[in-house]
Amino acid sequence: MPYDPTKHHRRSIRLKGYDYGLAGAYFVTVVVQGRRCLLGETTNGVMRPNEAGKMAQSAWDELTTRYTGLQLDSFVVMPNHVHGIIVLSANSRGTLATVPAGAGPRDEAAHYALGDVVGGWKSLVTHRYIHGVRHCGWHCFAGRLWQRNYYEHIIRNEEELFRIRRYIADNPVNWGDDSENPNRAPDATGSDA
Numbered sequence: 497m498p499y500d501p502t503k504h505h506r507r508s509i510r511l512k513g514y515d516y517g518l519a520g521a522y523f524v525t526v527v528v529q530g531r532r533c534l535l536g537e538t539t540n541g542v543m544r545p546n547e548a549g550k551m552a553q554s555a556w557d558e559l560t561t562r563y564t565g566l567q568l569d570s571f572v573v574m575p576n577h578v579h580g581i582i583v584l585s586a587n588s589r590g591t592l593a594t595v596p597a598g599a600g601p602r603d604e605a606a607h608y609a610l611g612d613v614v615g616g617w618k619s620l621v622t623h624r625y626i627h628g629v630r631h632c633g634w635h636c637f638a639g640r641l642w643q644r645n646y647y648e649h650i651i652r653n654e655e656e657l658f659r660i661r662r663y664i665a666d667n668p669v670n671w672g673d674d675s676e677n678p679n680r681a682p683d684a685t686g687s688d689a
Contacts, residue, residue, distance in 0.1 A: 514650070517609035521569065521583045521651035523660045524614055527643045531678045533575035534625075534635050541669035548625055548634050549573040555620045556580060563613055569657075570664040577676045579664045581651070582613055610648060618642045 516522075528534050535549035545553065553573050559582075560566050569581035622641045628634035651657050671677055 515609070516611055516648075517584070517607060519584050521581055521657060522610050523579070523581050523649040523651055524610070525577055525579050525647040526614065526618060527577040527646075527676055529637060529640045529643050531576045531676055532635075532637065533678070534637065534641075535573050535578075536575055538575055538668050538671040541671070543572065543574060543668040543671075545573045547632065548628055549575075551624050551628065552578060552621050555617055555624065558620075559613060559617060562616060563608060566613065570661045572664050572667050574667055574671065574674070574676065576678070579667060581657075581660065581664070582610060584610065584613075614646050614648075618646075 535552055536543060536545035538544070543549075550573075553571070556568065556571055556578070560568060565585040567583040567585065569583060571580035572578065618641075625634065625637075625641055629636050649660070651660060667674065672680065674680060
């Protein structure tokens with residue numbers, strides 16, 4: 497069904513009025529379209545990324561070379577999503593560090609915000625994933641690799657930072673109960689929510 501602005505009203509999940517280019521730590525979750533498990537598997541509480549999952553990790557690690565003033569904290573690849581902490585420093589209002597392969601020229605003085613970083617990562621992983629489908633036999637995907645949006649949370653203090661780091665580290669162990677797990681058993685009430 498084509499987009500009809502009179503019927504389809506997309507609402508932003510971002511904090512209204514907040515500048516996501518401000519220095520700070522941000523917890524992000526990016527999910528594969530349809531929650532398909534394309535990045536590996538979790539067995540006995542251990543995440544075993546496949547080649548696509550390893551590539552997603554590698555692309556994450558490259559973000560600091562692509563964006564000046566960016567720091568990366570905890571990160572985990574799960575079968576159908578990733579969790580990570582991105583830290584924008586005061587000079588994140590600085591410049592994009594490099595021009596991605598295959599992209600046109602960029603304004604070296606361009607400012608960026610959290611959405612630019614996450615969007616850049618999603619684009620890079622999608623490009624590399626398509627290459628893997630064509631040349632390495634990776635599973636195909638229909639339409640888009642990633643869900644349109646992503647979840648973010650502004651980390652406000654050290655206690656929250658440590659709690660989120662623990663959540664990320666424990667994610668493979670808790671995969672059976674993860675809301676992103678398409679094979680998760682419904683809770684005792686029979687509800688899947």
